[in-house]
Amino acid sequence: MRSSAVDNGLRTGVTFGIVIVTMFLIGFTVTGAGLIGKLFGASDSATPSLMFYSLFMILIGMWAGASASPRPLTEADTFKRALISGLVAGLVSGAIAAVIGFIFGDLSANKIDPRTYLPSVSPDSIKLFLFNQTPLMGSLTLLALMTVSAAVSAALSFFFRSNHWLKNKSGETSNAARGFFQSAGLNRVLQSQYASYVFWAITAVVLIILPRVWGSYWNYVFGTVGIYIILGLGLNIITGWAGQLVIGYVAFFAIGAYTFALLTAPEPHHLTVNFWVALALGVLVAGISGLLIGLPILNLRGDYLAIVTLGFAEIIRILLKSDLMTDYTAGPRGIRDIGGPTILGKPFVSDVDFMYVIIVAVLAVTFIAHRLRNSRTGKAWFAINLDETVARATGINAFGSKLLALSLSAAVAGLAGALFASRNQFTGPDDHALMVSINVICLVIVGGIGNIPGVFLGAFALKGLPEILRETESYRLLIFGVLLVIMMRLRPEGFLPARRPELEKHAAQTPSGKEA
Amino acid sequence: MPACIQTKKVSKIFGGLTAVNSVDVVVPENAIASIIGPNGAGKTTLFNCISGYYVPEHGEILFYDMPIQGQPTYEVATMGIARTYQNIRLFGEMTAIENIMVGQYPRFKAGWVDAILSTPRERSEEKQAVEEGRRLLKFVGLEGLGDSLARNLPYGAQRRLEIARALANKPRLLLLDEPTAGMNPQETEKMTHFIRSLRDELGITILLIEHDMRVVMGISDQITVLDYGTKIAEGKPKDIQSNQRVIEAYLGPDVTSLTQKYQLRKKQRYAKS
Numbered sequence: 001m002r003s004s005a006v007d008n009g010l011r012t013g014v015t016f017g018i019v020i021v022t023m024f025l026i027g028f029t030v031t032g033a034g035l036i037g038k039l040f041g042a043s044d045s046a047t048p049s050l051m052f053y054s055l056f057m058i059l060i061g062m063w064a065g066a067s068a069s070p071r072p073l074t075e076a077d078t079f080k081r082a083l084i085s086g087l088v089a090g091l092v093s094g095a096i097a098a099v100i101g102f103i104f105g106d107l108s109a110n111k112i113d114p115r116t117y118l119p120s121v122s123p124d125s126i127k128l129f130l131f132n133q134t135p136l137m138g139s140l141t142l143l144a145l146m147t148v149s150a151a152v153s154a155a156l157s158f159f160f161r162s163n164h165w166l167k168n169k170s171g172e173t174s175n176a177a178r179g180f181f182q183s184a185g186l187n188r189v190l191q192s193q194y195a196s197y198v199f200w201a202i203t204a205v206v207l208i209i210l211p212r213v214w215g216s217y218w219n220y221v222f223g224t225v226g227i228y229i230i231l232g233l234g235l236n237i238i239t240g241w242a243g244q245l246v247i248g249y250v251a252f253f254a255i256g257a258y259t260f261a262l263l264t265a266p267e268p269h270h271l272t273v274n275f276w277v278a279l280a281l282g283v284l285v286a287g288i289s290g291l292l293i294g295l296p297i298l299n300l301r302g303d304y305l306a307i308v309t310l311g312f313a314e315i316i317r318i319l320l321k322s323d324l325m326t327d328y329t330a331g332p333r334g335i336r337d338i339g340g341p342t343i344l345g346k347p348f349v350s351d352v353d354f355m356y357v358i359i360v361a362v363l364a365v366t367f368i369a370h371r372l373r374n375s376r377t378g379k380a381w382f383a384i385n386l387d388e389t390v391a392r393a394t395g396i397n398a399f400g401s402k403l404l405a406l407s408l409s410a411a412v413a414g415l416a417g418a419l420f421a422s423r424n425q426f427t428g429p430d431d432h433a434l435m436v437s438i439n440v441i442c443l444v445i446v447g448g449i450g451n452i453p454g455v456f457l458g459a460f461a462l463k464g465l466p467e468i469l470r471e472t473e474s475y476r477l478l479i480f481g482v483l484l485v486i487m488m489r490l491r492p493e494g495f496l497p498a499r500r501p502e503l504e505k506h507a508a509q510t511p512s513g514k515e516a
Numbered sequence: 517m518p519a520c521i522q523t524k525k526v527s528k529i530f531g532g533l534t535a536v537n538s539v540d541v542v543v544p545e546n547a548i549a550s551i552i553g554p555n556g557a558g559k560t561t562l563f564n565c566i567s568g569y570y571v572p573e574h575g576e577i578l579f580y581d582m583p584i585q586g587q588p589t590y591e592v593a594t595m596g597i598a599r600t601y602q603n604i605r606l607f608g609e610m611t612a613i614e615n616i617m618v619g620q621y622p623r624f625k626a627g628w629v630d631a632i633l634s635t636p637r638e639r640s641e642e643k644q645a646v647e648e649g650r651r652l653l654k655f656v657g658l659e660g661l662g663d664s665l666a667r668n669l670p671y672g673a674q675r676r677l678e679i680a681r682a683l684a685n686k687p688r689l690l691l692l693d694e695p696t697a698g699m700n701p702q703e704t705e706k707m708t709h710f711i712r713s714l715r716d717e718l719g720i721t722i723l724l725i726e727h728d729m730r731v732v733m734g735i736s737d738q739i740t741v742l743d744y745g746t747k748i749a750e751g752k753p754k755d756i757q758s759n760q761r762v763i764e765a766y767l768g769p770d771v772t773s774l775t776q777k778y779q780l781r782k783k784q785r786y787a788k789s
Contacts, residue, residue: 368632371631371632371633371634372628372631372632375626375628375630375631375638375642376617376621376624376626376627376631376638376641376642376645377627377628377631378631379610379614379617379618379621380618380621382607382609382610383607383610383618383621386607386608386609386610387605387607389569389589389605390601390605390607391607391618392569392588392589392590392593393567393568393569393589393590393593393598393599394590394593394598394618394619394621394622394681394682394684394685395590395593395594395619395621395622395685396590396618396621396622397588397590398590404628408628500609500610500611500614500663500665501611502611502663503611503613503614503617503646503649503662503663504611504612504613504646504649504650504653504660504662504663
């Protein structure tokens with residue numbers, strides 16, 4: 001059994017060694033350390049200090065250790081085995097990095113500049129990679145740092161996992177972790193009722209304060225994230241729950257945006273409808289369009305439905321762009337000077353104000369989605385998703401249910417579209433390209449299909465992260481791509497996969513369920 | 517006793533193949549009736565016609581004297597016809613109790629607006645649904661397994677859960693497609709008792725397809741035999757067992773002459789030695 005612990009560590013170690021070397025070769029060690037420096041408020045991210053670089057490497061080492069530690073935990077896994085795995089992983093990855101570091105350090109010491117072949121490996125980055133030491137001392141430091149951090153994190157993650165495991169299998173004894181966590185009483189605190197009140201209070205305060213303090217740039221970024229959360233929650237209804245792949249979701253986004261824009265912009269129709277009325281109309285029109293589109297196509301299944309909705313989205317976009325519609329929709333120029341929100345006649349349009357509007361909209365849609373999820377309607381959708389034939393045979397009107405799901409989805413997309421148009425004060429055909437649909441589908445899948453928190457996470461990861469990573473300039477998309485690949489490898493069901501509620505147990509706990 | 521379900525000259529044609537050919541079946545209320553026949557005889561097709569999945573080309577299907585052929589599946593289910601499948605078809609990613617709650621769908625009224633506003637109707641229905649779900653779980657012997665995902669349940673439990681889901685809509689007619697398929701003798705015995713108790717305790721009329729002759733002969737009040745889509749015999753278990761056409765359908769047309777030949781040869785061999 002010991003050999004498998006070593007094997008495990010070896011495999012992880014090699015992977016992480018290669019990752020470290022690759023990062024070094026593309027110059028990412030400097031950028032990464034700079035990012036960490038930025039987090040701690042250092043002003044100059046181009047020449048990061050040694051401390052931040054060490055921290056960066058320790059983080060990587062800890063990641064290596066955590067992934068080397070056994071998972072899922074079984075009876076046979078002991079603390080010793082976890083430690084060995086972590087130790088081996090750290091040693092191996094450290095050794096690989098150290099060898100490469102030593103070679104480059106030696107080259108550099110002999111005045112050979114590797115930049116001829118590897119443009120990112122500057123003498124400075126080599127020096128940083130070796131902690132400003134001689135090649136030998138530097139590589140040994142690297143080795144030691146990786147080994148220690150991986151071993152520590154393997155041990156830590158063993159403790160966390162064994163605690164989790166013990167919760168599932170109470171009655172098992174003889175584990176050091178158990179006493180440790182029970183004495184801490186952490187779980188009891190986290191699971192108490194008051195914890196959730198405190199959590200919500202903190203969230204509310206944060207949501208009220210944040211838009212005021214973090215400036216218009218972040219309001220813009222998180223406004224976009226919020227709009228994509230709304231879109232994701234909407235798509236989640238028809239695709240995540242009812243299981244109908246609607247690729248042309250952007251069509252409803254466009255319908256909402258244009259309905260709102262045409263009602264509030266001076267051109268082309270000279271209408272200045274109140275923000276809230278126009279918003280409601282945008283939602284309504286989008287919902288009705290979902291109903292009308294659904295009527296002829298929802299008998300189709302799977303791929304066919306996807307293709308038909310794809311076509312629909314393109315038709316909408318091309319119509320908006322065409323000369324034919326210029327008089328009605330302003331054609332390819334788009335619509336400018338779209339109205340903003342007002343409260344009791346007073347304008348409410350600053351970036352902070354609009355952020356509040358988006359936050360309220362996100363909360364409202366989340367609330368609705370949450371209520372629908374486990375309702376009778378939600379169960380019918382999920383049944384159709386899993387086996388439509390059987391769902392029909394249990395008395396579910398599958399067509400009607402799917403139609404309802406599509407209209408609700410479309411209405412939510414309409415809300416997102418109207419908010420989007422109003423915030424930008426402009427909307428044109430290019431805002432409604434197919435890429436929007438694909439982004440929304442991606443974020444739903446990445447977050448964990450069918451799950452509400454998953455949509456939030458997916459929206460932050462797909463729309464927020466690229467902005468946060470803007471510092472890293474040319475590596476932005478690389479990191480983003482790597483993160484996506486890693487995530488889908490580690491968690492193919494999405495980051496936060498959906499869980500089913502425990503109705504039987506729940507009913508048993510409430511007094512009303514006792515006599516049943 | 518009134519007829520619960522009645523098919524009148526029902527035919528279902530797929531291209532050139534007549535899967536069910538002008539079949540008449542009458543199942544009286546509160547009876548246990550079986551349909552048997554060799555593979556491909558059209559038994560499941562007949563089931564699919566009754567449950568509304570197929571629309572028969574000819575004939576009439578009457579459920580308590582009401583024509584139901586051509587009605588959408590969900591309407592038929594709402595009227596009180598429930599079914600199970602030959603190869604178990606549960607909602608695998610849902611928990612056991614949720615499967616039952618989906619089965620209760622037609623009995624409740626709360627829609628999406630109720631769900632969003634959490635109206636009193638929504639809340640009382642939800643409570644009732646969970647309670648009845650728990651009761652059904654207990655009835656089929658799955659108490660305590662309600663929160664496991666259906667796909668993680670053992671085979672026998674899945675069969676029983678499928679029946680529980682079918683019962684959730686309080687059906688008047690239950691169609692069981694090979695309920696004991698893949699079960700060992702003890703499990704089959706239990707299932708037979710269980711099916712009988714459904715009729716005796718809940719008063720549900722039962723129509724089942726079954727290959728296990730011991731089960732069929734043991735619990736049926738009436739047996740219908742199909743072969744190549746045509747009804748070849750009908751009657752009480754005793755009549756079916758001795759029916760010449762049934763034996764031929766199962767064992768081949770020459771079976772009587774073959775047996776005679778075999779016995780003759782045996783006699784000759786004994787005579788020689």
